Amino acid sequence: MMKRSTILSWRGSAALVFASAALMGAAGATNAEALRDKWCSKVHLRFFVGGAEGDAxxxxxxxxxxxxxxxxxxQVDYVFSGWANEKMTQQLxxxxAAHPDGIAMMGHPGEAAILPLAQEAAKQGIKMMYQNVPVPAAVDKVGGGYIGAQQAPQGHALGVEMVRRFGLKSGDLAIVILASNDVIRNAREEGTAKALEEGGVKVVRLSSVPEWAADPNLAIPVITxxxxxxxxxxxxxxPGGQQLGNAATYMKAAGKKPGEIINVGFDTSPQIVEAFKSGWVQLTADQQPFQQGYLPILSLCEQIVYxxxxxxxxxxxxxxxxxxxKAVADLATEGLR
Structure with missing residues:
Protein backbone atom coordinates (compact mmCIF):
# COMPACT_ATOMS: atom_id res chain seq x y z
CA MET A 1 0.00 0.00 0.00
CA MET A 2 2.81 2.33 0.80
CA LYS A 3 4.39 1.77 -2.56
CA ARG A 4 1.12 2.20 -4.45
CA SER A 5 0.32 5.42 -2.58
CA THR A 6 3.73 6.76 -3.44
CA ILE A 7 3.21 5.98 -7.12
CA LEU A 8 -0.25 7.53 -7.17
CA SER A 9 1.07 10.55 -5.42
CA TRP A 10 3.89 10.91 -7.97
CA ARG A 11 1.42 10.53 -10.83
CA GLY A 12 -0.79 13.19 -9.32
CA SER A 13 2.16 15.55 -8.96
CA ALA A 14 3.23 14.81 -12.52
CA ALA A 15 -0.25 15.58 -13.78
CA LEU A 16 -0.15 18.90 -11.98
CA VAL A 17 3.27 19.65 -13.46
CA PHE A 18 2.12 18.80 -16.98
CA ALA A 19 -1.09 20.81 -16.51
CA SER A 20 0.88 23.78 -15.21
CA ALA A 21 3.26 23.53 -18.15
CA ALA A 22 0.32 23.46 -20.55
CA LEU A 23 -1.22 26.51 -18.90
CA MET A 24 2.10 28.35 -18.99
CA GLY A 25 2.46 27.48 -22.64
CA ALA A 26 -1.00 28.80 -23.35
CA ALA A 27 -0.27 31.95 -21.37
CA GLY A 28 3.01 32.34 -23.25
CA ALA A 29 1.18 32.07 -26.55
CA THR A 30 -1.36 34.65 -25.39
CA ASN A 31 1.41 37.01 -24.30
CA ALA A 32 3.22 36.55 -27.60
CA GLU A 33 0.06 37.43 -29.49
CA ALA A 34 -0.32 40.59 -27.38
CA LEU A 35 3.07 41.87 -28.54
CA ARG A 36 2.23 43.71 -31.74
CA ASP A 37 4.83 44.93 -34.18
CA LYS A 38 4.11 48.40 -35.65
CA TRP A 39 0.93 48.44 -33.59
CA CYS A 40 0.11 52.06 -34.48
CA SER A 41 0.58 51.74 -38.26
CA LYS A 42 -3.03 52.64 -39.10
CA VAL A 43 -2.86 55.92 -37.17
CA HIS A 44 -2.16 59.23 -38.94
CA LEU A 45 -0.65 62.03 -36.81
CA ARG A 46 0.63 65.58 -37.22
CA PHE A 47 3.60 66.55 -35.11
CA PHE A 48 4.73 70.14 -34.50
CA VAL A 49 8.53 70.33 -34.25
CA GLY A 50 8.48 74.04 -33.36
CA GLY A 51 11.60 75.28 -35.10
CA ALA A 52 12.81 75.20 -38.68
CA GLU A 53 14.51 72.16 -40.19
CA GLY A 54 18.04 71.94 -38.80
CA ASP A 55 17.22 74.05 -35.74
CA ALA A 56 19.43 73.03 -32.79
CA GLN A 75 2.19 57.67 -39.98
CA VAL A 76 3.46 61.13 -39.02
CA ASP A 77 3.47 64.43 -40.89
CA TYR A 78 6.05 66.80 -39.39
CA VAL A 79 5.31 70.53 -39.20
CA PHE A 80 8.16 73.08 -39.02
CA SER A 81 7.27 76.59 -37.86
CA GLY A 82 10.53 78.49 -37.31
CA TRP A 83 9.26 79.30 -33.78
CA ALA A 84 6.88 81.86 -35.34
CA ASN A 85 3.74 81.88 -33.19
CA GLU A 86 1.33 83.20 -35.83
CA LYS A 87 2.62 80.70 -38.37
CA MET A 88 2.28 77.90 -35.82
CA THR A 89 -1.32 78.91 -35.11
CA GLN A 90 -2.21 78.91 -38.81
CA GLN A 91 -0.54 75.53 -39.22
CA LEU A 92 -2.60 74.17 -36.32
CA ALA A 97 -8.98 70.92 -41.00
CA ALA A 98 -7.00 67.96 -42.38
CA HIS A 99 -8.60 65.73 -39.71
CA PRO A 100 -5.70 63.46 -38.66
CA ASP A 101 -6.24 60.99 -35.84
CA GLY A 102 -4.08 63.04 -33.51
CA ILE A 103 -2.00 66.22 -33.24
CA ALA A 104 1.09 66.86 -31.09
CA MET A 105 1.28 70.64 -30.68
CA MET A 106 3.90 73.04 -29.35
CA GLY A 107 2.32 75.39 -26.81
CA HIS A 108 4.17 78.54 -27.88
CA PRO A 109 1.23 80.45 -29.45
CA GLY A 110 -0.46 80.56 -26.03
CA GLU A 111 -3.83 79.51 -24.67
CA ALA A 112 -5.89 82.23 -26.34
CA ALA A 113 -4.76 81.07 -29.78
CA ILE A 114 -4.74 77.33 -29.14
CA LEU A 115 -7.89 76.77 -27.04
CA PRO A 116 -10.54 77.39 -29.75
CA LEU A 117 -8.66 75.15 -32.18
CA ALA A 118 -8.29 72.46 -29.52
CA GLN A 119 -12.04 72.63 -28.91
CA GLU A 120 -12.68 72.22 -32.64
CA ALA A 121 -10.30 69.27 -32.72
CA ALA A 122 -12.16 67.65 -29.81
CA LYS A 123 -15.50 68.04 -31.65
CA GLN A 124 -13.99 66.16 -34.57
CA GLY A 125 -12.61 63.40 -32.35
CA ILE A 126 -8.98 64.41 -32.90
CA LYS A 127 -6.75 63.58 -29.93
CA MET A 128 -4.24 66.23 -28.88
CA MET A 129 -0.99 66.31 -26.94
CA TYR A 130 1.15 69.32 -26.08
CA GLN A 131 4.91 69.64 -25.73
CA ASN A 132 7.54 72.12 -24.52
CA VAL A 133 5.13 74.85 -23.34
CA PRO A 134 2.04 73.89 -21.28
CA VAL A 135 -1.49 74.83 -22.33
CA PRO A 136 -3.41 74.12 -19.10
CA ALA A 137 -6.72 75.68 -20.19
CA ALA A 138 -6.93 73.41 -23.23
CA VAL A 139 -6.01 70.33 -21.19
CA ASP A 140 -8.56 71.20 -18.50
CA LYS A 141 -11.42 71.88 -20.92
CA VAL A 142 -10.95 69.34 -23.71
CA GLY A 143 -8.28 66.92 -22.47
CA GLY A 144 -4.82 65.94 -23.63
CA GLY A 145 -1.46 65.57 -21.96
CA TYR A 146 1.72 67.61 -21.61
CA ILE A 147 5.30 66.50 -22.18
CA GLY A 148 7.86 69.08 -21.11
CA ALA A 149 9.48 70.83 -18.22
CA GLN A 150 7.26 72.64 -15.76
CA GLN A 151 8.17 76.19 -16.66
CA ALA A 152 8.13 78.14 -13.39
CA PRO A 153 9.69 75.42 -11.16
CA GLN A 154 12.48 74.72 -13.65
CA GLY A 155 13.28 78.40 -14.02
CA HIS A 156 13.23 79.01 -10.28
CA ALA A 157 15.52 76.03 -9.66
CA LEU A 158 18.00 77.45 -12.18
CA GLY A 159 18.08 80.80 -10.37
CA VAL A 160 18.62 79.11 -7.01
CA GLU A 161 21.47 77.06 -8.50
CA MET A 162 23.04 80.21 -9.96
CA VAL A 163 23.12 81.91 -6.57
CA ARG A 164 24.57 78.80 -4.91
CA ARG A 165 27.08 77.80 -7.57
CA PHE A 166 28.48 81.22 -8.45
CA GLY A 167 28.25 82.82 -5.02
CA LEU A 168 26.01 85.64 -6.23
CA LYS A 169 25.15 88.03 -3.43
CA SER A 170 23.10 91.07 -2.59
CA GLY A 171 23.94 93.94 -4.91
CA ASP A 172 25.19 91.77 -7.79
CA LEU A 173 23.50 92.32 -11.14
CA ALA A 174 22.23 89.79 -13.67
CA ILE A 175 20.48 90.16 -17.04
CA VAL A 176 17.55 87.82 -17.71
CA ILE A 177 16.22 87.61 -21.26
CA LEU A 178 12.49 86.91 -21.36
CA ALA A 179 11.22 84.58 -24.07
CA SER A 180 8.06 86.33 -25.24
CA ASN A 181 5.04 88.34 -24.11
CA ASP A 182 3.10 85.19 -23.19
CA VAL A 183 2.74 84.79 -19.41
CA ILE A 184 2.84 80.99 -19.46
CA ARG A 185 5.89 80.80 -21.76
CA ASN A 186 7.69 83.49 -19.76
CA ALA A 187 7.04 81.73 -16.45
CA ARG A 188 10.36 79.88 -16.79
CA GLU A 189 12.58 82.94 -17.18
CA GLU A 190 10.48 84.87 -14.64
CA GLY A 191 11.07 82.00 -12.24
CA THR A 192 14.81 82.42 -12.70
CA ALA A 193 14.58 86.19 -12.22
CA LYS A 194 12.52 85.84 -9.03
CA ALA A 195 14.93 83.29 -7.55
CA LEU A 196 17.83 85.65 -8.24
CA GLU A 197 15.93 88.52 -6.63
CA GLU A 198 15.17 86.33 -3.61
CA GLY A 199 18.94 85.95 -3.29
CA GLY A 200 19.37 89.74 -3.30
CA VAL A 201 20.58 89.93 -6.91
CA LYS A 202 19.43 92.92 -8.95
CA VAL A 203 17.79 91.72 -12.18
CA VAL A 204 17.54 93.58 -15.48
CA ARG A 205 14.83 91.99 -17.62
CA LEU A 206 15.43 92.12 -21.36
CA SER A 207 12.66 91.56 -23.90
CA SER A 208 13.20 89.29 -26.88
CA VAL A 209 11.33 88.27 -30.01
CA PRO A 210 10.55 84.73 -31.29
CA GLU A 211 12.73 85.29 -34.35
CA TRP A 212 15.82 85.10 -32.15
CA ALA A 213 15.18 81.39 -31.73
CA ALA A 214 15.29 80.89 -35.50
CA ASP A 215 18.32 83.17 -35.99
CA PRO A 216 20.14 83.91 -32.70
CA ASN A 217 22.48 86.36 -34.43
CA LEU A 218 19.57 88.82 -34.57
CA ALA A 219 20.03 89.31 -30.83
CA ILE A 220 23.64 90.52 -31.08
CA PRO A 221 22.94 94.29 -31.05
CA VAL A 222 20.39 94.04 -28.23
CA ILE A 223 22.55 91.87 -25.98
CA THR A 224 25.72 93.89 -26.55
CA PRO A 239 15.61 81.87 -22.85
CA GLY A 240 16.57 78.97 -25.12
CA GLY A 241 19.30 76.70 -26.35
CA GLN A 242 19.70 78.57 -29.63
CA GLN A 243 20.80 81.76 -27.87
CA LEU A 244 22.82 79.97 -25.19
CA GLY A 245 24.66 78.08 -27.91
CA ASN A 246 25.48 81.46 -29.46
CA ALA A 247 26.92 82.88 -26.22
CA ALA A 248 30.47 83.02 -27.61
CA THR A 249 29.28 85.25 -30.47
CA TYR A 250 27.53 87.63 -28.09
CA MET A 251 30.47 87.81 -25.70
CA LYS A 252 33.03 88.39 -28.46
CA ALA A 253 30.82 91.14 -29.91
CA ALA A 254 30.76 92.77 -26.46
CA GLY A 255 34.54 92.43 -26.07
CA LYS A 256 34.34 89.85 -23.29
CA LYS A 257 36.60 86.87 -22.60
CA PRO A 258 35.48 83.33 -21.67
CA GLY A 259 34.22 83.30 -18.10
CA GLU A 260 34.19 87.08 -17.73
CA ILE A 261 30.38 86.94 -17.85
CA ILE A 262 28.51 83.92 -16.48
CA ASN A 263 26.40 82.57 -19.35
CA VAL A 264 23.42 80.47 -18.25
CA GLY A 265 20.30 79.10 -19.89
CA PHE A 266 18.32 76.07 -20.90
CA ASP A 267 18.87 72.96 -23.04
CA THR A 268 21.84 71.18 -24.55
CA SER A 269 23.05 71.02 -28.14
CA PRO A 270 26.33 70.53 -30.03
CA GLN A 271 26.85 74.29 -29.86
CA ILE A 272 26.28 74.38 -26.09
CA VAL A 273 28.62 71.45 -25.55
CA GLU A 274 31.31 73.27 -27.51
CA ALA A 275 30.63 76.43 -25.48
CA PHE A 276 31.15 74.46 -22.25
CA LYS A 277 34.38 73.07 -23.65
CA SER A 278 35.71 76.51 -24.59
CA GLY A 279 34.58 78.18 -21.37
CA TRP A 280 31.81 80.41 -22.70
CA VAL A 281 28.89 78.64 -20.95
CA GLN A 282 28.83 77.82 -17.24
CA LEU A 283 25.39 76.28 -16.54
CA THR A 284 22.26 75.05 -18.32
CA ALA A 285 19.01 73.37 -17.26
CA ASP A 286 18.29 70.25 -19.28
CA GLN A 287 14.69 69.63 -20.41
CA GLN A 288 15.30 66.49 -22.51
CA PRO A 289 13.75 67.55 -25.84
CA PHE A 290 14.10 63.99 -27.19
CA GLN A 291 11.33 62.98 -24.79
CA GLN A 292 9.27 65.93 -25.98
CA GLY A 293 9.40 64.35 -29.43
CA TYR A 294 9.04 60.70 -28.49
CA LEU A 295 6.40 60.68 -25.76
CA PRO A 296 3.64 62.75 -27.45
CA ILE A 297 3.56 60.31 -30.36
CA LEU A 298 3.65 57.32 -28.03
CA SER A 299 0.80 58.79 -25.99
CA LEU A 300 -1.36 59.60 -29.02
CA CYS A 301 -0.89 56.04 -30.27
CA GLU A 302 -1.82 54.62 -26.89
CA GLN A 303 -4.93 56.80 -26.67
CA ILE A 304 -6.12 56.04 -30.20
CA VAL A 305 -5.26 52.32 -30.42
CA TYR A 306 -5.66 51.16 -26.81
CA LYS A 326 31.10 65.41 -21.22
CA ALA A 327 28.55 62.77 -20.17
CA VAL A 328 26.06 64.13 -22.72
CA ALA A 329 28.54 65.47 -25.29
CA ASP A 330 28.41 62.53 -27.72
CA LEU A 331 24.61 62.28 -27.52
CA ALA A 332 24.31 66.03 -28.10
CA THR A 333 26.50 65.72 -31.20
CA GLU A 334 24.15 63.00 -32.47
CA GLY A 335 21.16 65.28 -31.98
CA LEU A 336 19.73 63.24 -29.11
CA ARG A 337 20.44 65.48 -26.07
Whole structure:
Protein backbone atom coordinates (compact mmCIF):
# COMPACT_ATOMS: atom_id res chain seq x y z
CA MET A 1 0.00 0.00 0.00
CA MET A 2 2.81 2.33 0.80
CA LYS A 3 4.39 1.77 -2.56
CA ARG A 4 1.12 2.20 -4.45
CA SER A 5 0.32 5.42 -2.58
CA THR A 6 3.73 6.76 -3.44
CA ILE A 7 3.21 5.98 -7.12
CA LEU A 8 -0.25 7.53 -7.17
CA SER A 9 1.07 10.55 -5.42
CA TRP A 10 3.89 10.91 -7.97
CA ARG A 11 1.42 10.53 -10.83
CA GLY A 12 -0.79 13.19 -9.32
CA SER A 13 2.16 15.55 -8.96
CA ALA A 14 3.23 14.81 -12.52
CA ALA A 15 -0.25 15.58 -13.78
CA LEU A 16 -0.15 18.90 -11.98
CA VAL A 17 3.27 19.65 -13.46
CA PHE A 18 2.12 18.80 -16.98
CA ALA A 19 -1.09 20.81 -16.51
CA SER A 20 0.88 23.78 -15.21
CA ALA A 21 3.26 23.53 -18.15
CA ALA A 22 0.32 23.46 -20.55
CA LEU A 23 -1.22 26.51 -18.90
CA MET A 24 2.10 28.35 -18.99
CA GLY A 25 2.46 27.48 -22.64
CA ALA A 26 -1.00 28.80 -23.35
CA ALA A 27 -0.27 31.95 -21.37
CA GLY A 28 3.01 32.34 -23.25
CA ALA A 29 1.18 32.07 -26.55
CA THR A 30 -1.36 34.65 -25.39
CA ASN A 31 1.41 37.01 -24.30
CA ALA A 32 3.22 36.55 -27.60
CA GLU A 33 0.06 37.43 -29.49
CA ALA A 34 -0.32 40.59 -27.38
CA LEU A 35 3.07 41.87 -28.54
CA ARG A 36 2.23 43.71 -31.74
CA ASP A 37 4.83 44.93 -34.18
CA LYS A 38 4.11 48.40 -35.65
CA TRP A 39 0.93 48.44 -33.59
CA CYS A 40 0.11 52.06 -34.48
CA SER A 41 0.58 51.74 -38.26
CA LYS A 42 -3.03 52.64 -39.10
CA VAL A 43 -2.86 55.92 -37.17
CA HIS A 44 -2.16 59.23 -38.94
CA LEU A 45 -0.65 62.03 -36.81
CA ARG A 46 0.63 65.58 -37.22
CA PHE A 47 3.60 66.55 -35.11
CA PHE A 48 4.73 70.14 -34.50
CA VAL A 49 8.53 70.33 -34.25
CA GLY A 50 8.48 74.04 -33.36
CA GLY A 51 11.60 75.28 -35.10
CA ALA A 52 12.81 75.20 -38.68
CA GLU A 53 14.51 72.16 -40.19
CA GLY A 54 18.04 71.94 -38.80
CA ASP A 55 17.22 74.05 -35.74
CA ALA A 56 19.43 73.03 -32.79
CA UNK A 57 16.61 72.38 -30.30
CA UNK A 58 14.01 71.37 -32.88
CA UNK A 59 16.32 68.74 -34.34
CA UNK A 60 16.42 66.86 -31.04
CA UNK A 61 12.62 67.02 -30.74
CA UNK A 62 12.34 65.86 -34.36
CA UNK A 63 14.70 62.95 -33.77
CA UNK A 64 12.65 61.84 -30.78
CA UNK A 65 9.46 61.99 -32.81
CA UNK A 66 10.99 60.07 -35.69
CA UNK A 67 12.19 57.37 -33.31
CA UNK A 68 8.69 57.05 -31.86
CA UNK A 69 7.18 56.82 -35.35
CA UNK A 70 9.68 54.12 -36.24
CA UNK A 71 8.99 52.15 -33.05
CA UNK A 72 5.18 52.36 -33.24
CA UNK A 73 4.71 52.42 -37.01
CA UNK A 74 2.60 55.59 -36.82
CA GLN A 75 2.19 57.67 -39.98
CA VAL A 76 3.46 61.13 -39.02
CA ASP A 77 3.47 64.43 -40.89
CA TYR A 78 6.05 66.80 -39.39
CA VAL A 79 5.31 70.53 -39.20
CA PHE A 80 8.16 73.08 -39.02
CA SER A 81 7.27 76.59 -37.86
CA GLY A 82 10.53 78.49 -37.31
CA TRP A 83 9.26 79.30 -33.78
CA ALA A 84 6.88 81.86 -35.34
CA ASN A 85 3.74 81.88 -33.19
CA GLU A 86 1.33 83.20 -35.83
CA LYS A 87 2.62 80.70 -38.37
CA MET A 88 2.28 77.90 -35.82
CA THR A 89 -1.32 78.91 -35.11
CA GLN A 90 -2.21 78.91 -38.81
CA GLN A 91 -0.54 75.53 -39.22
CA LEU A 92 -2.60 74.17 -36.32
CA UNK A 93 -5.75 75.48 -38.00
CA UNK A 94 -4.73 73.63 -41.17
CA UNK A 95 -3.92 70.49 -39.18
CA UNK A 96 -7.38 70.40 -37.58
CA ALA A 97 -8.98 70.92 -41.00
CA ALA A 98 -7.00 67.96 -42.38
CA HIS A 99 -8.60 65.73 -39.71
CA PRO A 100 -5.70 63.46 -38.66
CA ASP A 101 -6.24 60.99 -35.84
CA GLY A 102 -4.08 63.04 -33.51
CA ILE A 103 -2.00 66.22 -33.24
CA ALA A 104 1.09 66.86 -31.09
CA MET A 105 1.28 70.64 -30.68
CA MET A 106 3.90 73.04 -29.35
CA GLY A 107 2.32 75.39 -26.81
CA HIS A 108 4.17 78.54 -27.88
CA PRO A 109 1.23 80.45 -29.45
CA GLY A 110 -0.46 80.56 -26.03
CA GLU A 111 -3.83 79.51 -24.67
CA ALA A 112 -5.89 82.23 -26.34
CA ALA A 113 -4.76 81.07 -29.78
CA ILE A 114 -4.74 77.33 -29.14
CA LEU A 115 -7.89 76.77 -27.04
CA PRO A 116 -10.54 77.39 -29.75
CA LEU A 117 -8.66 75.15 -32.18
CA ALA A 118 -8.29 72.46 -29.52
CA GLN A 119 -12.04 72.63 -28.91
CA GLU A 120 -12.68 72.22 -32.64
CA ALA A 121 -10.30 69.27 -32.72
CA ALA A 122 -12.16 67.65 -29.81
CA LYS A 123 -15.50 68.04 -31.65
CA GLN A 124 -13.99 66.16 -34.57
CA GLY A 125 -12.61 63.40 -32.35
CA ILE A 126 -8.98 64.41 -32.90
CA LYS A 127 -6.75 63.58 -29.93
CA MET A 128 -4.24 66.23 -28.88
CA MET A 129 -0.99 66.31 -26.94
CA TYR A 130 1.15 69.32 -26.08
CA GLN A 131 4.91 69.64 -25.73
CA ASN A 132 7.54 72.12 -24.52
CA VAL A 133 5.13 74.85 -23.34
CA PRO A 134 2.04 73.89 -21.28
CA VAL A 135 -1.49 74.83 -22.33
CA PRO A 136 -3.41 74.12 -19.10
CA ALA A 137 -6.72 75.68 -20.19
CA ALA A 138 -6.93 73.41 -23.23
CA VAL A 139 -6.01 70.33 -21.19
CA ASP A 140 -8.56 71.20 -18.50
CA LYS A 141 -11.42 71.88 -20.92
CA VAL A 142 -10.95 69.34 -23.71
CA GLY A 143 -8.28 66.92 -22.47
CA GLY A 144 -4.82 65.94 -23.63
CA GLY A 145 -1.46 65.57 -21.96
CA TYR A 146 1.72 67.61 -21.61
CA ILE A 147 5.30 66.50 -22.18
CA GLY A 148 7.86 69.08 -21.11
CA ALA A 149 9.48 70.83 -18.22
CA GLN A 150 7.26 72.64 -15.76
CA GLN A 151 8.17 76.19 -16.66
CA ALA A 152 8.13 78.14 -13.39
CA PRO A 153 9.69 75.42 -11.16
CA GLN A 154 12.48 74.72 -13.65
CA GLY A 155 13.28 78.40 -14.02
CA HIS A 156 13.23 79.01 -10.28
CA ALA A 157 15.52 76.03 -9.66
CA LEU A 158 18.00 77.45 -12.18
CA GLY A 159 18.08 80.80 -10.37
CA VAL A 160 18.62 79.11 -7.01
CA GLU A 161 21.47 77.06 -8.50
CA MET A 162 23.04 80.21 -9.96
CA VAL A 163 23.12 81.91 -6.57
CA ARG A 164 24.57 78.80 -4.91
CA ARG A 165 27.08 77.80 -7.57
CA PHE A 166 28.48 81.22 -8.45
CA GLY A 167 28.25 82.82 -5.02
CA LEU A 168 26.01 85.64 -6.23
CA LYS A 169 25.15 88.03 -3.43
CA SER A 170 23.10 91.07 -2.59
CA GLY A 171 23.94 93.94 -4.91
CA ASP A 172 25.19 91.77 -7.79
CA LEU A 173 23.50 92.32 -11.14
CA ALA A 174 22.23 89.79 -13.67
CA ILE A 175 20.48 90.16 -17.04
CA VAL A 176 17.55 87.82 -17.71
CA ILE A 177 16.22 87.61 -21.26
CA LEU A 178 12.49 86.91 -21.36
CA ALA A 179 11.22 84.58 -24.07
CA SER A 180 8.06 86.33 -25.24
CA ASN A 181 5.04 88.34 -24.11
CA ASP A 182 3.10 85.19 -23.19
CA VAL A 183 2.74 84.79 -19.41
CA ILE A 184 2.84 80.99 -19.46
CA ARG A 185 5.89 80.80 -21.76
CA ASN A 186 7.69 83.49 -19.76
CA ALA A 187 7.04 81.73 -16.45
CA ARG A 188 10.36 79.88 -16.79
CA GLU A 189 12.58 82.94 -17.18
CA GLU A 190 10.48 84.87 -14.64
CA GLY A 191 11.07 82.00 -12.24
CA THR A 192 14.81 82.42 -12.70
CA ALA A 193 14.58 86.19 -12.22
CA LYS A 194 12.52 85.84 -9.03
CA ALA A 195 14.93 83.29 -7.55
CA LEU A 196 17.83 85.65 -8.24
CA GLU A 197 15.93 88.52 -6.63
CA GLU A 198 15.17 86.33 -3.61
CA GLY A 199 18.94 85.95 -3.29
CA GLY A 200 19.37 89.74 -3.30
CA VAL A 201 20.58 89.93 -6.91
CA LYS A 202 19.43 92.92 -8.95
CA VAL A 203 17.79 91.72 -12.18
CA VAL A 204 17.54 93.58 -15.48
CA ARG A 205 14.83 91.99 -17.62
CA LEU A 206 15.43 92.12 -21.36
CA SER A 207 12.66 91.56 -23.90
CA SER A 208 13.20 89.29 -26.88
CA VAL A 209 11.33 88.27 -30.01
CA PRO A 210 10.55 84.73 -31.29
CA GLU A 211 12.73 85.29 -34.35
CA TRP A 212 15.82 85.10 -32.15
CA ALA A 213 15.18 81.39 -31.73
CA ALA A 214 15.29 80.89 -35.50
CA ASP A 215 18.32 83.17 -35.99
CA PRO A 216 20.14 83.91 -32.70
CA ASN A 217 22.48 86.36 -34.43
CA LEU A 218 19.57 88.82 -34.57
CA ALA A 219 20.03 89.31 -30.83
CA ILE A 220 23.64 90.52 -31.08
CA PRO A 221 22.94 94.29 -31.05
CA VAL A 222 20.39 94.04 -28.23
CA ILE A 223 22.55 91.87 -25.98
CA THR A 224 25.72 93.89 -26.55
CA UNK A 225 23.79 97.11 -25.85
CA UNK A 226 22.42 95.61 -22.62
CA UNK A 227 25.93 94.68 -21.47
CA UNK A 228 27.20 98.17 -22.29
CA UNK A 229 24.31 99.71 -20.36
CA UNK A 230 24.97 97.39 -17.40
CA UNK A 231 28.78 97.10 -17.19
CA UNK A 232 28.68 95.48 -13.73
CA UNK A 233 26.52 92.56 -14.88
CA UNK A 234 27.94 89.28 -13.62
CA UNK A 235 25.59 86.90 -15.42
CA UNK A 236 23.18 86.67 -18.33
CA UNK A 237 20.34 84.15 -18.65
CA UNK A 238 19.14 83.14 -22.13
CA PRO A 239 15.61 81.87 -22.85
CA GLY A 240 16.57 78.97 -25.12
CA GLY A 241 19.30 76.70 -26.35
CA GLN A 242 19.70 78.57 -29.63
CA GLN A 243 20.80 81.76 -27.87
CA LEU A 244 22.82 79.97 -25.19
CA GLY A 245 24.66 78.08 -27.91
CA ASN A 246 25.48 81.46 -29.46
CA ALA A 247 26.92 82.88 -26.22
CA ALA A 248 30.47 83.02 -27.61
CA THR A 249 29.28 85.25 -30.47
CA TYR A 250 27.53 87.63 -28.09
CA MET A 251 30.47 87.81 -25.70
CA LYS A 252 33.03 88.39 -28.46
CA ALA A 253 30.82 91.14 -29.91
CA ALA A 254 30.76 92.77 -26.46
CA GLY A 255 34.54 92.43 -26.07
CA LYS A 256 34.34 89.85 -23.29
CA LYS A 257 36.60 86.87 -22.60
CA PRO A 258 35.48 83.33 -21.67
CA GLY A 259 34.22 83.30 -18.10
CA GLU A 260 34.19 87.08 -17.73
CA ILE A 261 30.38 86.94 -17.85
CA ILE A 262 28.51 83.92 -16.48
CA ASN A 263 26.40 82.57 -19.35
CA VAL A 264 23.42 80.47 -18.25
CA GLY A 265 20.30 79.10 -19.89
CA PHE A 266 18.32 76.07 -20.90
CA ASP A 267 18.87 72.96 -23.04
CA THR A 268 21.84 71.18 -24.55
CA SER A 269 23.05 71.02 -28.14
CA PRO A 270 26.33 70.53 -30.03
CA GLN A 271 26.85 74.29 -29.86
CA ILE A 272 26.28 74.38 -26.09
CA VAL A 273 28.62 71.45 -25.55
CA GLU A 274 31.31 73.27 -27.51
CA ALA A 275 30.63 76.43 -25.48
CA PHE A 276 31.15 74.46 -22.25
CA LYS A 277 34.38 73.07 -23.65
CA SER A 278 35.71 76.51 -24.59
CA GLY A 279 34.58 78.18 -21.37
CA TRP A 280 31.81 80.41 -22.70
CA VAL A 281 28.89 78.64 -20.95
CA GLN A 282 28.83 77.82 -17.24
CA LEU A 283 25.39 76.28 -16.54
CA THR A 284 22.26 75.05 -18.32
CA ALA A 285 19.01 73.37 -17.26
CA ASP A 286 18.29 70.25 -19.28
CA GLN A 287 14.69 69.63 -20.41
CA GLN A 288 15.30 66.49 -22.51
CA PRO A 289 13.75 67.55 -25.84
CA PHE A 290 14.10 63.99 -27.19
CA GLN A 291 11.33 62.98 -24.79
CA GLN A 292 9.27 65.93 -25.98
CA GLY A 293 9.40 64.35 -29.43
CA TYR A 294 9.04 60.70 -28.49
CA LEU A 295 6.40 60.68 -25.76
CA PRO A 296 3.64 62.75 -27.45
CA ILE A 297 3.56 60.31 -30.36
CA LEU A 298 3.65 57.32 -28.03
CA SER A 299 0.80 58.79 -25.99
CA LEU A 300 -1.36 59.60 -29.02
CA CYS A 301 -0.89 56.04 -30.27
CA GLU A 302 -1.82 54.62 -26.89
CA GLN A 303 -4.93 56.80 -26.67
CA ILE A 304 -6.12 56.04 -30.20
CA VAL A 305 -5.26 52.32 -30.42
CA TYR A 306 -5.66 51.16 -26.81
CA UNK A 307 -7.91 53.82 -25.28
CA UNK A 308 -5.35 54.69 -22.63
CA UNK A 309 -5.18 58.00 -20.76
CA UNK A 310 -2.84 60.78 -21.96
CA UNK A 311 0.74 60.79 -20.70
CA UNK A 312 1.96 63.72 -18.60
CA UNK A 313 5.72 63.93 -17.97
CA UNK A 314 7.91 66.64 -16.47
CA UNK A 315 11.05 66.36 -18.62
CA UNK A 316 13.14 68.73 -16.48
CA UNK A 317 16.20 66.62 -15.69
CA UNK A 318 18.56 68.79 -13.67
CA UNK A 319 21.65 70.75 -14.64
CA UNK A 320 24.50 70.39 -17.09
CA UNK A 321 27.71 71.95 -15.83
CA UNK A 322 31.40 72.21 -16.74
CA UNK A 323 31.93 69.17 -14.50
CA UNK A 324 29.42 66.82 -16.18
CA UNK A 325 28.82 68.09 -19.74
CA LYS A 326 31.10 65.41 -21.22
CA ALA A 327 28.55 62.77 -20.17
CA VAL A 328 26.06 64.13 -22.72
CA ALA A 329 28.54 65.47 -25.29
CA ASP A 330 28.41 62.53 -27.72
CA LEU A 331 24.61 62.28 -27.52
CA ALA A 332 24.31 66.03 -28.10
CA THR A 333 26.50 65.72 -31.20
CA GLU A 334 24.15 63.00 -32.47
CA GLY A 335 21.16 65.28 -31.98
CA LEU A 336 19.73 63.24 -29.11
CA ARG A 337 20.44 65.48 -26.07
Missing amino acids: FGTIVYNGARQAANDTGA REAV AALQANPTAKAIVY GLAPINVDTGAGFVTPENY
